[in-house]
Amino acid sequence: MHDLAWLDNLQLRAATGFNGNVPASNAGPFLVLNSGLNTLLVPAQQYFDVLTPENQSLRWETTRNYNIGLDYTVLNNRVSGSIDWYMKRSFDVFGQFDADPTSGWNQYNANTASIENKGLELMLNTVNVKGRKFQWRTQLTASFNHNKVLAVKATEFATSERIALGSSPVQGRPIGALFSYNYGGLNALGQPYAWDREGNEKVLAFFGTAQVDVTFDDMIYNGTTTPKYVLGLNNQFDIGQFNVSLLFMYYGGHVMRVEQPLPHNIGYFANNPLQGSSNFWRKPGDEKITRIPGYVRASSLAPGYYQSYALYAYQYASEFVRKADYIRLRDVVITYNIRGALLNKLGVSNAHLRFQAQNAFRYTFSGNDIDPEAIDRVTGIRRLETQPFYSLTISANF
Amino acid sequence: MKLLYKILFVAAAGWALTSCDKYLDVKPKGLVIPERLADYEGILNSPTMTRTFPLNLLDFTDDYFNNIDVLAQSPAANGYYWRPIITVNEKASPDVWGPLYRVIYDANVIINGVPATPEANTELANSVIGEALVIRANCYLELLTVFARSYHPATAANTPGLPLVTSINVTDKTPARSTLKATVDTLIANINRAIPLLPTSNTNKSRVTKYVAWGLLSRIYLYMGDFENAEKYTDLALDAPHAMLDYNAYATYSAVPRYEQSSEVLWHRAAVSGSPLFMIYSDDLKAHFNDDDIRYTFLTTTNNNGLGRSSLPGTYNFGITFPELYLTKAELLARKNQYDDAMDIVNMIRQNRIKTAAYADQTAGSGEEALALVLAERRRELAFSGLRWFDMKRLDREGRMPEVKRINPDTQEVYATLAPGSANYTFEIPVRVQLFNPGMELNHQ
Numbered sequence: 001m002h003d004l005a006w007l008d009n010l011q012l013r014a015a016t017g018f019n020g021n022v023p024a025s026n027a028g029p030f031l032v033l034n035s036g037l038n039t040l041l042v043p044a045q046q047y048f049d050v051l052t053p054e055n056q057s058l059r060w061e062t063t064r065n066y067n068i069g070l071d072y073t074v075l076n077n078r079v080s081g082s083i084d085w086y087m088k089r090s091f092d093v094f095g096q097f098d099a100d101p102t103s104g105w106n107q108y109n110a111n112t113a114s115i116e117n118k119g120l121e122l123m124l125n126t127v128n129v130k131g132r133k134f135q136w137r138t139q140l141t142a143s144f145n146h147n148k149v150l151a152v153k154a155t156e157f158a159t160s161e162r163i164a165l166g167s168s169p170v171q172g173r174p175i176g177a178l179f180s181y182n183y184g185g186l187n188a189l190g191q192p193y194a195w196d197r198e199g200n201e202k203v204l205a206f207f208g209t210a211q212v213d214v215t216f217d218d219m220i221y222n223g224t225t226t227p228k229y230v231l232g233l234n235n236q237f238d239i240g241q242f243n244v245s246l247l248f249m250y251y252g253g254h255v256m257r258v259e260q261p262l263p264h265n266i267g268y269f270a271n272n273p274l275q276g277s278s279n280f281w282r283k284p285g286d287e288k289i290t291r292i293p294g295y296v297r298a299s300s301l302a303p304g305y306y307q308s309y310a311l312y313a314y315q316y317a318s319e320f321v322r323k324a325d326y327i328r329l330r331d332v333v334i335t336y337n338i339r340g341a342l343l344n345k346l347g348v349s350n351a352h353l354r355f356q357a358q359n360a361f362r363y364t365f366s367g368n369d370i371d372p373e374a375i376d377r378v379t380g381i382r383r384l385e386t387q388p389f390y391s392l393t394i395s396a397n398f
Numbered sequence: 399m400k401l402l403y404k405i406l407f408v409a410a411a412g413w414a415l416t417s418c419d420k421y422l423d424v425k426p427k428g429l430v431i432p433e434r435l436a437d438y439e440g441i442l443n444s445p446t447m448t449r450t451f452p453l454n455l456l457d458f459t460d461d462y463f464n465n466i467d468v469l470a471q472s473p474a475a476n477g478y479y480w481r482p483i484i485t486v487n488e489k490a491s492p493d494v495w496g497p498l499y500r501v502i503y504d505a506n507v508i509i510n511g512v513p514a515t516p517e518a519n520t521e522l523a524n525s526v527i528g529e530a531l532v533i534r535a536n537c538y539l540e541l542l543t544v545f546a547r548s549y550h551p552a553t554a555a556n557t558p559g560l561p562l563v564t565s566i567n568v569t570d571k572t573p574a575r576s577t578l579k580a581t582v583d584t585l586i587a588n589i590n591r592a593i594p595l596l597p598t599s600n601t602n603k604s605r606v607t608k609y610v611a612w613g614l615l616s617r618i619y620l621y622m623g624d625f626e627n628a629e630k631y632t633d634l635a636l637d638a639p640h641a642m643l644d645y646n647a648y649a650t651y652s653a654v655p656r657y658e659q660s661s662e663v664l665w666h667r668a669a670v671s672g673s674p675l676f677m678i679y680s681d682d683l684k685a686h687f688n689d690d691d692i693r694y695t696f697l698t699t700t701n702n703n704g705l706g707r708s709s710l711p712g713t714y715n716f717g718i719t720f721p722e723l724y725l726t727k728a729e730l731l732a733r734k735n736q737y738d739d740a741m742d743i744v745n746m747i748r749q750n751r752i753k754t755a756a757y758a759d760q761t762a763g764s765g766e767e768a769l770a771l772v773l774a775e776r777r778r779e780l781a782f783s784g785l786r787w788f789d790m791k792r793l794d795r796e797g798r799m800p801e802v803k804r805i806n807p808d809t810q811e812v813y814a815t816l817a818p819g820s821a822n823y824t825f826e827i828p829v830r831v832q833l834f835n836p837g838m839e840l841n842h843q
Contacts, residue, residue, distance in 0.1 A: 030431050031431065031432065031507060031511075031566065032429045032430070032431060033429065033430040033431070033432055033437060033440070033441070034429055034430070035430065035440065036444075036445075038443050038444060038445055038448060040445065040448055040449065040604070040658070040668055040713050041443060041448065041602050041604055041658070042602060042656065042658040042659055042712075043602075045443040045601070045602070046440065046443065047440050047441070047442075047443035047444040047445070048430060048432070048437055048438075048440035048441050048443075048444060049441060049444035049445065049446050049447075049504070050441070050446070050503065050504055050507060051429060053503065053566065053567075053568040054566050054567050054568065055567065055568050055569060056567060056569075057569050099568055100572050100830075100831065100834035100835065101491050101492055101495055101496040101499060101828070101830055101831060102495070102499050102561055102563060102572040102831055102834070102835075103499070103503065103563070103565075103568050103570070103572065104499045104500045104501075104502060104503025104504075104563075104568075105500070105503070105568050106490070106491040106496060108568045108569070110569075159488070159833065206488060206829060206833070207483060207488075207826070207829040207832055207833075295469055296469070296471065298468045298469050298479075298813070299814075300481075307486075308471055308486055309488075
């Protein structure tokens, strides 16, 4: 090793594994009862009730792993890190599957899919400056994940809305694949419609004798809602009695659906209507100036009636999907270590003052009005944005 | 990570050496896989099997007024305005259908499972099966009033009824709809199979007895318009020990016995969820009452929306009561032109409900007059008791239901009309069920 004086340490790792999972006991193939006390009855009676239905179709969920890793330390311990590559194949993965409610159940546990996960994880630690009064260290992490659904249990029914909502995984696409309608706008009756691939206008109707729907091939694939890569950059500075660290995170390669104004959200207590919700279709001709559907008619005999399902063409339209890449200053920590002869005399040690700011800054590249961490990336429904959190700590040992 | 993979290796090796022959070897802990009769009997005490009434059935009736937004697409609005689809959301368990088939699942668990217990064929085992058969039949009867057209003997064999489910494997395919006649015949056969198995008394009023089974047959034959059989089983059910409560004897509603222990209650059924408290009396129903009627004091409450329903003590009951059976008996007598006998029953009930100082006998000069008085008393006595939709449906079949309207009280605008003989007396098969069963026959073609 004389020739390689710059190399301090190098390790190569490889592993493979296979494991199987049985479903949780309350979600297996058996008819399982739970018990309780029914206080409706006088006197109250102990009871058993069916917790999960009988389902003899369940199998083991199995996973096979492959992993190769490299650890290195070079340049007199100034640079170190690791590189890991993994592949994980999971078969017969458990998931909730829709049931015909006539069975007594709305969903049941089933082996729904086989999934492949491949990825690369990199870590790089450097000591940039190493002085007595000043030190600067950097940690860079990067992880790249690529997953694909290898096989999927055929759904027993599929309306296009269920494709738009990602209710079941799609073969050949990643987990979290997002599909959308090719929204055409409103027709002269104010009915929202989607285009199919041949350019026909489809006003969606999911029940009754005249059902209208678009097929899987008419839907537009927008990407995945799970970040494909995550980068982390942490810089630490020791300046005399101060330690400062800054952690930036970057999430990228994924998409999100953004909620659109809809008059149905006006006056509905659970939702806040979005700006522009009142610019909806009211009379023939409005379709030239707005793409926002009006209220669903109360009666199926009213002119321009459409089933509420037709609104999905608008709500889950491809044009309302945007890139979700964002960067966030996840963590800032400033620590002041208090030292002094007086403190030592008093028997106080390790006293420090610490200021921390979490989520102090965030930037979304496709438009900073949306926090991609506070949105359902499939439905576009937003929650309260992640709020910055500040804390100040004083601590000491006696 | 290295450690994790080592563990995985060991785990994989361990698994390979000791793996079970069959999946079935791994039995869950802390939960019960039913094996003994007591496990199955316990299901009869469960909330699922005792809370079986879907409250939606009240939404459809002319007893009820609701100022609900006519643009709303909620199950409450769709039911109130008689729109064919009650539950628009095809992802949710459909109202009425979902909860009732859930009860039917539990009943099937008992019917299929008890014969495999060590206690099979004992008296108790048989009665547990009998109870499940009756509860299941009651669910199907409620489903029939909502999702199948009313029963005309001449056409019932060509009218779609319900899918009759017997399997408990959740992945099994749903059978096609049996005809209305086959559905009703199956219910009657099931109850007749249950009667010899059932006891004459049981641990509480939520459990099933022979009398409950007869009471249910009384309802089914009444619904079919088979008055001879209806009377036979009404009489049998009325043989059960009971006593009418004289409301004059109670200073306030809170002194009346709880529903669960009332001598007027034959079978207690609670709502799946929710309660009729504060549901508003329609003007039509209010017109049937006057201030001398103690029911009007005990069972109403006023709030901002108007005069609302209230409850006697205990858990509100939607099951079979003795006043119901008496009124059914009176109706059947009136239909046979025994109008004096019919009025005797009506007056017996009224003596227990009208303030003594104001009470006077009602009289009828003909069967038809008596029938009108019986049906009016039935409106009063069984208001918000879960039977009005059943009554509306069977009376409409005979042409005895007037037009029912949903009117905006401020503008007088008519939002919906349920005309005599309207197709909207039958709701459509839920969307979610249609999606799973594309070939299923629909009610609104």
